[in-house]
Amino acid sequence: MDAVRLLGDIIAQNAPVSAAPLRTLQAFHALTDGGYIEEAGVVQSIHCNDCDVPHDAAVVFEATQYGIHCPDLGFISKERSELVAVKPNLERLVQNVADALGCKRTKSTPIHGQIWRIGIVTAPSVDVAVYFQPTLCDALDLRSFETALSNETRSQYGIILTASGQLSCPPLKTVQIEDCLAFDEVAMVFEFAGDLLAIAGAPEKNRGGRPSLYAAKLAKIIAARVASGEALPGKNAEARAIQTIYRTENPTEKPPSISTVKNAIS
Numbered sequence: 145m146d147a148v149r150l151l152g153d154i155i156a157q158n159a160p161v162s163a164a165p166l167r168t169l170q171a172f173h174a175l176t177d178g179g180y181i182e183e184a185g186v187v188q189s190i191h192c193n194d195c196d197v198p199h200d201a202a203v204v205f206e207a208t209q210y211g212i213h214c215p216d217l218g219f220i221s222k223e224r225s226e227l228v229a230v231k232p233n234l235e236r237l238v239q240n241v242a243d244a245l246g247c248k249r250t251k252s253t254p255i256h257g258q259i260w261r262i263g264i265v266t267a268p269s270v271d272v273a274v275y276f277q278p279t280l281c282d283a284l285d286l287r288s289f290e291t292a293l294s295n296e297t298r299s300q301y302g303i304i305l306t307a308s309g310q311l312s313c314p315p316l317k318t319v320q321i322e323d324c325l326a327f328d329e330v331a332m333v334f335e336f337a338g339d340l341l342a343i344a345g346a347p348e349k350n351r352g353g354r355p356s357l358y359a360a361k362l363a364k365i366i367a368a369r370v371a372s373g374e375a376l377p378g379k380n381a382e383a384r385a386i387q388t389i390y391r392t393e394n395p396t397e398k399p400p401s402i403s404t405v406k407n408a409i410s
């Protein structure tokens with residue numbers, strides 16, 4: 145599973161999740177190493193698979209041992225590593241996205257509940273406000289966001305990044321992290337892989353002007369991969385593959401960001 149997808153799934157739970165079933169996933173280790181998920185004690189209950197009638201059982205700590213009480217088998221001891229829970233480190237994610245977008249006015253603590261102002265992106269034509277809320281699934285989520293916004297300077301253009309849900313708070317646009325972030329497995333950071341102004345519905349006039357430093361080299365790699373049939377169907381995956389080739393071919397250069405590569409592909 146992709147790191148963005150896994151982080152989104154964990155955020156959307158709104159509660160610590162068991163680490164044990166995730167340890168087989170490479171993305172889990174990438175997220176842990178990058179500081180995007182962190183330990184949150186032990187889970188409160190687990191599923192007992194040791195008896196004939198599987199059931200949920202509360203995790204208890206007795207004498208020196210973690211375990212559960214099974215009606216059939218009595219006390220069953222469990223290793224702490226089987227019970228570890230993890231939660232997302234939202235502060236780390238918010239700071240990462242703020243850096244990726246070059247945001248100003250980033251706030252390092254939530255503005256309300258679990259809602260964060262990632263910051264303001266100053267584009268040539270307009271300013272775009274960027275917020276994060278774990279989920280935008282129901283009326284309660286929406287009310288929380290409206291409360292958070294009541295103390296903010298209103299922006300004409302802005303986006304709300306979320307892990308789950310499609311509700312929006314006009315004029316701000318809601319976007320799933322899965323649709324706009326890409327994980328750079330070498331640098332261990334998320335790139336903003338979408339077109340921020342387009343997502344926010346902001347005017348794009350006066351954009352650009354400076355030809356991309358990477359354009360010629362990228363065009364060559366992209367064309368070669370299309371010609372040889374190596375180009376991958378997914379745009380994120382292909383952008384990552386191209387970025388890796390770029391890095392290999394130009395080891396002394398800072399490679400283009402995933403969003404730059406994606407723009408070059410389209």
Ligand SMILES: [Zn+2]
Nearest residue numbers: 192195214215
């Ligand atoms: Zn049992």
